[in-house]
Amino acid sequence: MLSFLKKKWCLAEVPPEKTLALAKELDIPYTLAVLLINRGVATTEEGQTFLNADFSLLHDPFLMAGMDRAVERVVRAIENEESITVFCDYDVDGVTSAAFLTHFFRDLNIPVSAYLPERQAEGYGLNEDAIRKIREQGSTLMITADCGITGVKEVALANELGLDVIVTDHHQVGEEGLPNAVAVLNPHRDECNYPFRFLSGVGLAFKLAIGIRNRLHSAGMKKEDLPNLKRHLDLFALGTIADVAPLTGENHILTRHGLDVLSTSAKPGLVALKEVAGIVGNVDARSVGFGLGPRLNAAGRLGKADNGLHLLTATDLPAAKALANELEKTNRERKEIQAETFQEAESLLLNERDRENIRVIVLASEIFHPGVIGIAASKMVEKYHRPTVLIALEEGVGKGSGRSIPKFNLFKAFTNCTKYLAQFGGHAYAAGLTIEDNNIDLFRDAINKVGHQYLKEEDLIPEVRIDTTLELSQVDFELYRNISLLEPFGAENPMPSFQSNKIKVKELKFIGKEKNHVRFKAIQGDGQIEVVAFNFAEIFQSLDTTREVYDISYELHLNSWNGREKLELRLLDIRGL
Numbered sequence: 001m002l003s004f005l006k007k008k009w010c011l012a013e014v015p016p017e018k019t020l021a022l023a024k025e026l027d028i029p030y031t032l033a034v035l036l037i038n039r040g041v042a043t044t045e046e047g048q049t050f051l052n053a054d055f056s057l058l059h060d061p062f063l064m065a066g067m068d069r070a071v072e073r074v075v076r077a078i079e080n081e082e083s084i085t086v087f088c089d090y091d092v093d094g095v096t097s098a099a100f101l102t103h104f105f106r107d108l109n110i111p112v113s114a115y116l117p118e119r120q121a122e123g124y125g126l127n128e129d130a131i132r133k134i135r136e137q138g139s140t141l142m143i144t145a146d147c148g149i150t151g152v153k154e155v156a157l158a159n160e161l162g163l164d165v166i167v168t169d170h171h172q173v174g175e176e177g178l179p180n181a182v183a184v185l186n187p188h189r190d191e192c193n194y195p196f197r198f199l200s201g202v203g204l205a206f207k208l209a210i211g212i213r214n215r216l217h218s219a220g221m222k223k224e225d226l227p228n229l230k231r232h233l234d235l236f237a238l239g240t241i242a243d244v245a246p247l248t249g250e251n252h253i254l255t256r257h258g259l260d261v262l263s264t265s266a267k268p269g270l271v272a273l274k275e276v277a278g279i280v281g282n283v284d285a286r287s288v289g290f291g292l293g294p295r296l297n298a299a300g301r302l303g304k305a306d307n308g309l310h311l312l313t314a315t316d317l318p319a320a321k322a323l324a325n326e327l328e329k330t331n332r333e334r335k336e337i338q339a340e341t342f343q344e345a346e347s348l349l350l351n352e353r354d355r356e357n358i359r360v361i362v363l364a365s366e367i368f369h370p371g372v373i374g375i376a377a378s379k380m381v382e383k384y385h386r387p388t389v390l391i392a393l394e395e396g397v398g399k400g401s402g403r404s405i406p407k408f409n410l411f412k413a414f415t416n417c418t419k420y421l422a423q424f425g426g427h428a429y430a431a432g433l434t435i436e437d438n439n440i441d442l443f444r445d446a447i448n449k450v451g452h453q454y455l456k457e458e459d460l461i462p463e464v465r466i467d468t469t470l471e472l473s474q475v476d477f478e479l480y481r482n483i484s485l486l487e488p489f490g491a492e493n494p495m496p497s498f499q500s501n502k503i504k505v506k507e508l509k510f511i512g513k514e515k516n517h518v519r520f521k522a523i524q525g526d527g528q529i530e531v532v533a534f535n536f537a538e539i540f541q542s543l544d545t546t547r548e549v550y551d552i553s554y555e556l557h558l559n560s561w562n563g564r565e566k567l568e569l570r571l572l573d574i575r576g577l
Helices: 014-025 028-039 044-052 067-079 092-107 128-136 152-161 202-219 231-244 251-262 266-277 285-301 305-312 319-349 375-385 410-415 438-454 477-484 537-541
Strands: 008-011 086-087 113-114 141-147 164-168 181-186 362-364 388-394 397-403 423-426 429-434 463-466 496-512 518-524 527-533 550-561 564-576
Touching: 014 028, 014 044, 014 319, 014 564, 028 044, 028 152, 028 477, 044 251, 067 141, 067 202, 086 092, 086 128, 092 113, 092 141, 092 231, 092 285, 092 305, 128 152, 141 202, 141 438, 152 164, 152 423, 152 527, 164 202, 181 202, 202 251, 202 429, 231 251, 231 285, 251 266, 251 285, 251 537, 266 285, 266 305, 266 319, 285 305, 285 319, 305 319, 319 362, 319 375, 319 388, 375 388, 388 429, 388 438, 397 410, 397 438, 410 429, 410 438, 477 550, 496 537, 518 537
Parallel strands: 008 463, 086 113, 086 141, 141 164, 164 181, 362 388, 527 564
Antiparallel strands: 388 397, 397 429, 423 429, 496 518, 496 550, 518 527, 550 564
């Protein structure tokens, strides 16, 4: 049965015996054990890791293939006072990776410079002009951050010019194999047995920095002279959350601590960024995902990524505030361009013939801005629940960005269409491409064949994933505190969601400036609690809430106002009986 939003509810199936055993071994409530199992926790040890998030549970960086060689080369550069350049991608993960390494080398009093490609002029990743420029400026060692894994030709050129390269990149290895760099740090390498494969770009920068720090300490440097890497976990949290990396394993540990650092960070750039985003006090994952991250990303999307890097590495608060204000203006501009791009995409989709038979949406336009097509594609996926690729056209060449749904690996789909693509890369849920204009129709047909092969009709129905069923009488502050033990929430560790059945709706009010939101009291037996339902006004206008009862799915939130705290439910979906 579909809900009023035409979604299917997927209630997690958890073995009671396994759940009871985990609850007993960890001495935690049964519901918390359910939530852990739903997040992939299978053993007591994994449960302790998740709940304790202790630094001692981090893996040795030298377990990563290439780390020995990378650290050895950086230490030699430090000893010989060589010039080091960090080359990074222009999104938040890339910029925070470069900022992290910049702060690290500064703490060691090592001169370091950073190079960011200009998105529209240079495109994604390494390029030969940049390699020549970096070498001409005197660098003998270049460290890539969040890019470089497909830069086989560019690294070969660097080798010819006498520029050593260390690649740190968490993206998929290309068909040409690994670049011939001094070292390649990438947990997705076939021969890499590093225990946690889902580090972000800034996560790899952090691991490299730990490796260098440990080697310098072994070589005799006093502990007090070594950089305190915990101080820079604010950048780790920012990059990891913004890149939608899984918040499990090491990412969960480091992001939890990183948010604490971010909440009190004295870095001028982060102080200024939080101010323009209106973030006061504790910073959570949502504040990063919807407040800080988009403002930094806007710079790279509109070709001004160096503002983001300059902000994160700023040492002067007035200068940082000026940069943050520039980012705020850029973000407003980004929102306007994004709205135009989304509107154009919807218009093109409405004109597609045989629209109902489309498995993968592929749209191309000269109106699309290449910097915002990724966000617009995400919104198309959210609305139509189909993998979407938007292609920005300019002078016969298209630059595309795709987003996907859980049952469709976009990167693998691209590999099945390589003969139509000039270049591509990315992940299962997000990938980018370059394509000649005359190949777009062929690519659209090819990827839709892949879509029809792997996607069934039922895969195209959006889902509401639910952790467990609760009676409203079970919803209290103790439950909220237990849920908080799993923070921070994000990819692969979503905010827990619950279902309660046969709910009566009382004291219904339409709220908000446009009256498009709803607030009501949910009642079930002895339990009752307030519910807020954003953008549900149209649904509730069609319901007879005075006579019917409903099943609801929701998240539990704490509402703080004027020093008072109360629990409320945030409605995800509602269905009739």
